[in-house]
Amino acid sequence: MSHNRNDHDSYLFCGPKALEWYRKAAALGDVSAMHNIGRHYAAGAGVPKNDNLAFQWFRKAALGGSTLAEINILALYRAGYRPPFYYKARLPRLRMAARAGNVNAMDTLGYMYSAGQGAPRDFNRALRWYRAAAAKGSAYSAREIGMCYEHGFGVPANIVKARKWLRKAAKEGSVYAMGDVGSLYLHGRGGPRNNAKALQWFSKGARRGNVGDIDFI
Numbered sequence: 001m002s003h004n005r006n007d008h009d010s011y012l013f014c015g016p017k018a019l020e021w022y023r024k025a026a027a028l029g030d031v032s033a034m035h036n037i038g039r040h041y042a043a044g045a046g047v048p049k050n051d052n053l054a055f056q057w058f059r060k061a062a063l064g065g066s067t068l069a070e071i072n073i074l075a076l077y078r079a080g081y082r083p084p085f086y087y088k089a090r091l092p093r094l095r096m097a098a099r100a101g102n103v104n105a106m107d108t109l110g111y112m113y114s115a116g117q118g119a120p121r122d123f124n125r126a127l128r129w130y131r132a133a134a135a136k137g138s139a140y141s142a143r144e145i146g147m148c149y150e151h152g153f154g155v156p157a158n159i160v161k162a163r164k165w166l167r168k169a170a171k172e173g174s175v176y177a178m179g180d181v182g183s184l185y186l187h188g189r190g191g192p193r194n195n196a197k198a199l200q201w202f203s204k205g206a207r208r209g210n211v212g213d214i215d216f217i
Contacts, residue, residue, distance in 0.1 A: 019046050026057075031064035038072060051081045087118025098129060106133035107140050114144065114153065123154025134168070142169035143177040163190030170201060178205035 019040060025033035038057030041050045055076055061069035091112070097105035106129045112119045113126035127148060133141035146165030149158045163184050169177035182201035185194045 026060075029064070031061050031066045031069075034058075034061035034064065035066050035069045035072070038069065042072065042076065051076060052084065055081065055083050082117070084118050087112050089118075091118055098132070101136070103133050103136045103138050106130075106136070107138055110141055110144060114148075123148065127154045134165075137172060139169045139172035139174035139177065142166075142172060143174045143180070146177065146180065159184075159190040170204075175205050175208040178202070178208065 019037065022033040022037050022040075026037060034057050038054045038061060040046050041057060042054035043049065047053075055073065058066075058069040058073045058076070062073060087108075090108075094105045094109055094112075098109050109119075110126045110129035110133060111117065113122045113129065115121070119125075127145065130138075130141040130144045130148075134145060142165055146162045146169060148154050149165060150162035151157065155161075163181070166177050166180045166184065170181045178201045182198045182205065184190050185198035185201065187193065
C-alpha cells in the first residue's frame with residue numbers, strides 16, 4: 001500500500017477544540033486527521049479511551065492509504081485487542097469448544113460477555129464461563145472472578161471473596177493478580193494488613209515481568 005502524502009507523525013495530543021477540527025477534516029477525507037482521531041481514542045487523550053473507536057478510525061485511515069494507521073492497528077492487536085466482529089464471527093465455534101471443555105474458549109467467552117465484545121454484555125453469563133474455566137485451573141478466569149467481586153460486576157461487591165479469588169489466581173500464576181494481592185495486603189482490604197506479604201507478592205509479580213509492581217518494592 002502506498003504511503004499517503006498526508007500520513008505523517010508530526011503530531012501532539014490536543015484538546016477538544018483540535019479534535020473538533022480533526023473531525024471536520026476527516027469528514028472531508030483527510031487521512032491524517034482520521035489517523036490522529038484514532039490515536040486520541042487509543043490513548044484516551046481529550047476523549048475517554050475507547051479501543052473500538054480507535055480501531056474504527058485507524059481502519060478508515062488505513063483504507064485511505066495510511067501506513068501509520070496500519071501500524072497502529074497492529075499495535076492494538078499486539079496489546080490483545082480484537083474488534084467486535086472478530087469475536088462475533090467466532091462465537092458459535094467458541095461455544096462448541098467451551099462446552100467440550102476447552103479452557104481457552106471458556107476464558108474467551110467470559111471476556112466477551114463481560115466486555116460486550118461480539119456478544120451482549122452479560123455478567124451472569126460471563127461469570128458462568130469464568131467459573132467453569134477457573135474450575136479447570138485458569139488463572140485468568142480466577143482473577144476475573146476476583147475483579148467481579150471487588151467491583152460488584154454481576155455479584156454483590158464482596159472484598160473478602162475478591163481477595164480469595166485473587167489469591168487463587170496469583171498462586172496459579174496470574175502476574176496481574178500478584179500485584180492485586182499485594183495491594184490488598186498493603187491496604188488491609190478483605191483481611192488483615194500485612195506489609196511483608198504485600199512485598200512478597202509485589203516482588204513475585206515484578207520478577208514475572210509486571211513492571212508496575214516494581215514501584216512497591
